[in-house]
Amino acid sequence: MMKNKIGLLFFVAVLFASCDSNSVFDEYVALPKSSWNKNNTIQFTFPVNDSIGKKNLYINLRNNKDYGYSNLFLITQMNFPDGQVIIDTLEYDMADVTGKFLGQGFSDIKENKLFYKENITFPRTGDYTxxxxxxxxxxxxIQGVEELEGITHVGFRIEKTQ
Structure with a gap:
């Protein structure tokens, strides 16, 4: 009986994973104590094998009720295999005008899928960071917020465009 339950659970997990056929890369990093230190740069390295197909890139964030701001500023850096580097400063809304957190989720945790780049092609194959x-x-x-409380996870996702 237990083997059947484990087998069924495994089958359901594989089924859900296969439903996300647009995903090329999807990874998260958990932040210690749900706090993002200003010196903590989160890094994702991923291979690119397709330099023709268009992709959408997302920064995924999970925040809890301890997040104390209505927006979020991020500095991003994309390192190409040939040494080229692109740096961006980005701002995202995290709450609406009433203070209600944006994002998906029914509990105190909200998941935000934030557009980073839309409809792009990677110019060459290889490992990007x-x-x-x-x-x-x-x-x-002038000084930045040392510990940004309320951010539980930071992720990066690449999807094929439709």
Whole structure:
């Protein structure tokens, strides 16, 4: 009886994984104590074998009720196999005008799928590295927020376009 339950559970897991056929890369990093230190650069390395097909790139974030801001500033860096580097400063809304967190989820954890790049092609095959760090500051202050509380996970996802 136990073997049947484990087999069924494995089958369901494989079925769900295969339903996400658009995913090319999808990885998360859990942040210790649900806090993102300003010096903690999250890094994802991924292979690119297709330099023709268009892709959408996303930064995935999970936040909890301890996140104290309505927006989020990030600094990203994409390293290409040939040594080229692209750095971007990005801002995302994390809450609506009433203060309700955006994103998906029924509990205190909200998952945000944030567009990073849309409809792009990678110019060459090889290993790419994507780096991201938080760049939050309080209004009127020069120093960045040392510990950004309420961010539980940071992820990076690449999807084939339809």
């Amino acid at each position: 994507f780096k991201v760090r938080q760049a939050m500051r309080k209004n009127g202050e």
